[in-house]
Amino acid sequence: MRLTALVLALSPMVAFAAGSETPTPPQPTETTETCAEGLVWDLATKSCLTPEESTNDDSARLRDVRELAHAGQYAAALNILDSLQNPQAPLALTYYGFTHRMAGRVETGMDYYRAALVADPGNLLARSYMGQGHVASGNLVLAQAQLTQIRMRGGRGTWAETSLADAIATGHGATY
Known part of the structure; x- marks a missing residue:
């Protein structure tokens, strides 16, 4: 019973921490500020790469998707989604x-x-x-x-x- 209450109490925080339910638009990162459209900032190489070449994990890729979708770059966001390990x-x-x-x-x-x-x-x-x-x-x-x-x-x-x-x-x- 206590574990269930704890999980329910922390659920909004987990979602918030994952960046999926934040009340503000995503902050621009190198993906939208440095990289050409269609490329993402690769965290390991510190360079712009295609989503397929990127070593970023799905969590980082989903942050890029959110940022690009907010910026109106829907095709680029969809390309990243298509490159996920678990789409x-x-x-x-x-x-x-x-x-x-x-x-x-x-x-x-x-x-x-x-x-x-x-x-x-x-x-x-x-x-x-x-x-x-x-x-x-x-x-x-x-x-x-x-x-x-x-x-x-x-x-x-x-x-x-x-x-x-x-x-x-x-x-x-x-x-x-």
């Missing part, structure tokens, strides 16, 4: 969804969110982004359903909840 991981599927949705391929993005939720029904970030996609499409009923799921799954007070609630209230989702 079927729930966070990778979530970022595939986000990147496709932001690039205007809304249904493709929604398909990836659904896949992320099949892999991990407790993926609050996928639920938030999916809900924001529903807001953008004008379907507030489905957006509200995702907000309810986030809250039922312990997501009160997280970025996932507050960003989706704000999107429902304003009609505009977060861009990161």
